[in-house]
Amino acid sequence: MLVSDAHRFLFVHVQKTGGVTIDGLLRPQLADARSVDGLTRHARLDQILSAEPDLGDYSIAGIVRNPWARLLSWWSMVERFRELAEQGAPKAQGFLSGKGFLAVVAREYADFEAFVLRGTLERPRLRTPQLAYLSTPTRRADFIGRQETFDADVATLVARLGLPPVAQVPRDNASAPRDHRDAFTPKMRDRVAEVFADDIEAFGYTF
Template sequence: MLLSPKYRFLFVHIAKTGGTSVRAALEGLRWRDPWYYPMFLCSRFSHLSGHRLATKLPRHAKIVAAKELLPKDYFDSLFKFAFVRNPWDLQVSSFHHIRRERPQYLGGHDNFADFLRWKLNPERPYQYHLDTSITLQTEYLIDLSGQVVVDFIGRYEQLQDDFATICTRIGIQTPRLPHARQATDRQRDYRGYYSDDTAELVAQYFARDIQMLGYRFEG
């Protein structure tokens, strides 16, 4: 999550949706923000005291954390945005990311279909790097009553265009959007990774995301 008091925005970073590129492009704004330095100090002191303040929220925090910690008027005044991704494509991206950077979390399942079944098995012990990528994307967008409280939902599938829209909204020139953590070892079309049963497994597990965000397997 990235909060900018000067530019009045809150970026909710959902894993594997292009958020690392968005964060990298916007990160430089913090050096122009006079609030950054006192926020940094408050974050350090709150960490030491054990009394957590919303000056620095975790990288993949959900929007509800900011809503509950920030003053209501201030939260409401922020331009809040996030990016989402087709759930079938996201799981392929997650598989390659884990296989490339954290192969110890594959659980001995080097085949995508086997890994997916194991990953979505409710009997599997919790592991952060696996479970972050199967948390429903809509969980990051809603408050405690289930209402969507972000102002803009960008799409990974049109990342550059939606990022440009966001930059216009917050009043900055659109910076270069780097291709951070882009996989080079995967097929371009995610559909080639799936059989009918594994595609249905994702459809059932991510049913709310698919319905609320309007995604489908065919693109």
């Protein structure tokens, strides 16, 4: 996440939605940019407000993504780290030899089908709706952009903060584009629809 007290602004970083790009874009321009002590960068809004209740009065923003495309992007990151590790890249080897989430996923799920069908059952992080990151029973993000309209929504976010317009939005930590519809069997497709029903209803996503 990213907090600016001067701008009374909180950005909630949902995994695989472009949050690394937004952080890299905004943090250098917000002199007081900070995180919330004790929380990971992917903390949910309820966790953030539990740690710092006053942030509920700030302008809150986040980005969401088509759930099927998001899971494919997540798996593509795992594959990328595997390939780099096999090529001898020290950073990737370090990640995959550890006890972190990425290492566990890479070891336990041999392919994308297992990642979707078993992973969403066994790993709470993989089945948490994006809406759960961006809302609580009493508060919801004021601005929810979409990865599908990323450039336009980043421009809107920058304008809301009163920052200079961005000539070209970079792509940090991005996987190579793939059509998610080619990667899912009917059973996998239906599993995602079940797990992320809240996102599909809230944001109107379709396969």
